[in-house]
Amino acid sequence: MEFPGIDQIDAAANRVLHFVHKTPVLCSKSLDEILNAQLYFKCENFQKVGAFKYRGATNAINLLSDDQIQLGVATHSSGNHAQALALAAKTKNTKAYIVMPDNAPKSKKEAVIGYGAEVIECEPTLEARETTLNKVIEKTGANFIHPYNDQRIIAGQATCAKELFEEVNDMDIVIAPVGGGGLLSGTALAAKYYAPKVKVIGAEPTGADDAYRSFNAGKIIPSINPNTIADGLLTSLGSKTFPIIKEYVHQILTVEDPAIIEAMKLIWQRMKIIIEPSAAVPLAVVMKYQSIFKGKRIGIILSGGNVDFDKLPF
Amino acid sequence: MEFPGIDQIDAAANRVLHFVHKTPVLCSKSLDEILNAQLYFKCENFQKVGAFKYRGATNAINLLSDDQIQLGVATHSSGNHAQALALAAKTKNTKAYIVMPDNAPKSKKEAVIGYGAEVIECEPTLEARETTLNKVIEKTGANFIHPYNDQRIIAGQATCAKELFEEVNDMDIVIAPVGGGGLLSGTALAAKYYAPKVKVIGAEPTGADDAYRSFNAGKIIPSINPNTIADGLLTSLGSKTFPIIKEYVHQILTVEDPAIIEAMKLIWQRMKIIIEPSAAVPLAVVMKYQSIFKGKRIGIILSGGNVDFDKLPF
Numbered sequence: 001m002e003f004p005g006i007d008q009i010d011a012a013a014n015r016v017l018h019f020v021h022k023t024p025v026l027c028s029k030s031l032d033e034i035l036n037a038q039l040y041f042k043c044e045n046f047q048k049v050g051a052f053k054y055r056g057a058t059n060a061i062n063l064l065s066d067d068q069i070q071l072g073v074a075t076h077s078s079g080n081h082a083q084a085l086a087l088a089a090k091t092k093n094t095k096a097y098i099v100m101p102d103n104a105p106k107s108k109k110e111a112v113i114g115y116g117a118e119v120i121e122c123e124p125t126l127e128a129r130e131t132t133l134n135k136v137i138e139k140t141g142a143n144f145i146h147p148y149n150d151q152r153i154i155a156g157q158a159t160c161a162k163e164l165f166e167e168v169n170d171m172d173i174v175i176a177p178v179g180g181g182g183l184l185s186g187t188a189l190a191a192k193y194y195a196p197k198v199k200v201i202g203a204e205p206t207g208a209d210d211a212y213r214s215f216n217a218g219k220i221i222p223s224i225n226p227n228t229i230a231d232g233l234l235t236s237l238g239s240k241t242f243p244i245i246k247e248y249v250h251q252i253l254t255v256e257d258p259a260i261i262e263a264m265k266l267i268w269q270r271m272k273i274i275i276e277p278s279a280a281v282p283l284a285v286v287m288k289y290q291s292i293f294k295g296k297r298i299g300i301i302l303s304g305g306n307v308d309f310d311k312l313p314f
Numbered sequence: 315m316e317f318p319g320i321d322q323i324d325a326a327a328n329r330v331l332h333f334v335h336k337t338p339v340l341c342s343k344s345l346d347e348i349l350n351a352q353l354y355f356k357c358e359n360f361q362k363v364g365a366f367k368y369r370g371a372t373n374a375i376n377l378l379s380d381d382q383i384q385l386g387v388a389t390h391s392s393g394n395h396a397q398a399l400a401l402a403a404k405t406k407n408t409k410a411y412i413v414m415p416d417n418a419p420k421s422k423k424e425a426v427i428g429y430g431a432e433v434i435e436c437e438p439t440l441e442a443r444e445t446t447l448n449k450v451i452e453k454t455g456a457n458f459i460h461p462y463n464d465q466r467i468i469a470g471q472a473t474c475a476k477e478l479f480e481e482v483n484d485m486d487i488v489i490a491p492v493g494g495g496g497l498l499s500g501t502a503l504a505a506k507y508y509a510p511k512v513k514v515i516g517a518e519p520t521g522a523d524d525a526y527r528s529f530n531a532g533k534i535i536p537s538i539n540p541n542t543i544a545d546g547l548l549t550s551l552g553s554k555t556f557p558i559i560k561e562y563v564h565q566i567l568t569v570e571d572p573a574i575i576e577a578m579k580l581i582w583q584r585m586k587i588i589i590e591p592s593a594a595v596p597l598a599v600v601m602k603y604q605s606i607f608k609g610k611r612i613g614i615i616l617s618g619g620n621v622d623f624d625k626l627p628f
Contacts, residue, residue, distance in 0.1 A: 024338075045586045265623065272359045272619035274586040305586035309579065314623055 004155040006193040012155040045305025051080035057088040059156030074142035078104035081147035086117035148182030149238030158186030165195040174299035175282035178202040179233035181241030188248035202252040203285040210236040232278035255284040318469040320507040326469040359619025365394035371402040373470030388456035392418035395461035400431035462496030463552030472500030479509040488613035489596035492516040493547035495555030502562035516566040517599040524550040526566040546592035569598040
């Protein structure tokens with residue numbers, strides 16, 4: 001399979017430049033002291049819609065032809081990709097159709113509708129989701145933008161680590177959380193092209209460890225009934241993300257939910273920034289496997305900051 | 315009375331330069347849209363110890379002679395000034411003695427002890443606090459650093475607005491929360507010296523509105539049994555802060571606790587940063603008095619970010 005090349009990622013970076021925030025890289029002296037390492041946090045919680053997902057959605061939508069754009073875009077997602085695609089469509093003055101399970105939180109639906117998208121509800125099964133999406137596309141001609149299993153999305157997510165490598169030199173390791181693998185595969189490609197000495201680690205909740213198992217087995221083994229507080233990481237690797245991860249990621253490390261919650265609280269307390277549970281998984285991994293990370297210069301992708309304050313885990 | 319002059323504030327800025335963070339100024343497109351104004355948030359929640367208080371404590375301790383410094387510093391506070399003085403003392407390799415009521419939250423005591431200070435407990439009355447502090451000073455010779463009623467503290471807090479004025483031009487208004495008045499009087503002096511066209515507004519909880527009443531009466535009227543979620547603003551104006559506020563502040567506006575909580579939640583949700591209730595009072599004022607603020611360029615001092623996550627108001 002052909003992976004997105006350096007030209008594609010360079011082009012993606014130029015394409016999204018005026019649409020996405022160049023998010024800051026923050027450091028924390030107290031976290032560095034606690035962990036005996038130098039940590040560089042790339043703050044995608046400050047990205048538009050509160051998550052890195054806006055990069056991929058923006059890249060994908062800007063690759064459509066004018067004729068295609070007029071027909072709108074469609075996806076299935078109850079998470080950050082739904083909001084990202086909704087806002088990206090709004091920016092291009094076109095329509096987004098978002099298929100969501102009818103048991104998705106009301107707040108998620110409202111957020112997407114707030115960005116001007118149309119929400120189409122379906123039963124909470126994979127089959128209903130795909131059938132409903134296909135019907136929407138058949139009826140409207142909208143362009144399907146998959147949340148992660150799409151080269152345009154992967155190239156867009158890669159722009160995040162690209163910015164990090166441009167800002168911080170000589171890092172030893174970069175860690176990204178892994179769900180469907182869009183962010184991790186993009187991060188791995190960015191490391192390969194722009195910082196080839198940097199080791200790439202995927203951080204995954206034990207309760208949804210399909211990437212860990214797939215990576216070690218050398219083939220995709222999807223999660224069955226995944227369960228974790230890190231609700232952005234419930235999805236399994238896709239056919240386009242897995243090969244990149246298999247080739248260019250050095251290691252997948254897993255961590256339990258209580259440690260994820262502890263890491264999330266530590267970032268809230270010490271850095272005074274809001275991150276969602278999924279974004280805390282890399283720090284939880286650093287805390288669990290201290291012997292690997294001691295003394296190292298480590299980039300951490302804080303993937304998002306969308307939290308339901310009524311359901312805080314602490 | 316003589317107020318700190320521009321030379322004193324310039325000197326304070328140079329003195330604290332290498333000890334304090336130059337905190338970022340953040341903007342939020344979505345808050346600007348909601349409020350029809352341009353808001354510039356000076357993020358002292360990212361300051362060391364999580365609050366602007368570290369500026370004043372650092373300025374004060376660095377004005378002591380070498381002989382004085384050896385004897386240490388002392389204060390009464392269960393809030394951010396306690397942590398600020400503790401860390402400032404640690405930085406100068408000397409001791410901080412912090413008098414705290416014995417009913418202060420355990421987390422506050424632990425934080426101060428964590429910075430290497432000695433906590434001396436007393437009964438939770440004003441009298442016990444002063445008696446205990448005097449005993450500590452008599453015994454140790456430590457230098458008393460008042461939380462706000464001190465020219466060195468006021469000059470130190472002024473460096474925060476000074477930085478804001480250097481970064482953002484042509485603001486119409488700057489708003490700071492007001493408790494004892496150290497931050498507000500420093501902000502007013504900074505405006506007078508560095509941005510004389512900027513209108514200075516104090517933001518105060520209705521449940522602790524001594525500054526509002528004192529400002530309008532032209533004399534200090536302390537709060538009796540103040541009560542507000544904004545627990546950093548329970549103190550009343552002092553003899554050194556009130557005259558500056560009376561002279562150089564344009565207006566004090568008050569706001570009720572539910573509106574403070576709403577403003578705090580809005581900043582958490584939209585800006586993905588953690589601020590304490592006291593820091594939300596200026597935004598709550600902007601939301602309440604929209605006719606005053608519409609279309610204006612407004613600086614807002616986010617005074618701190620120390621929150622007890624077990625007692626969130628939402």
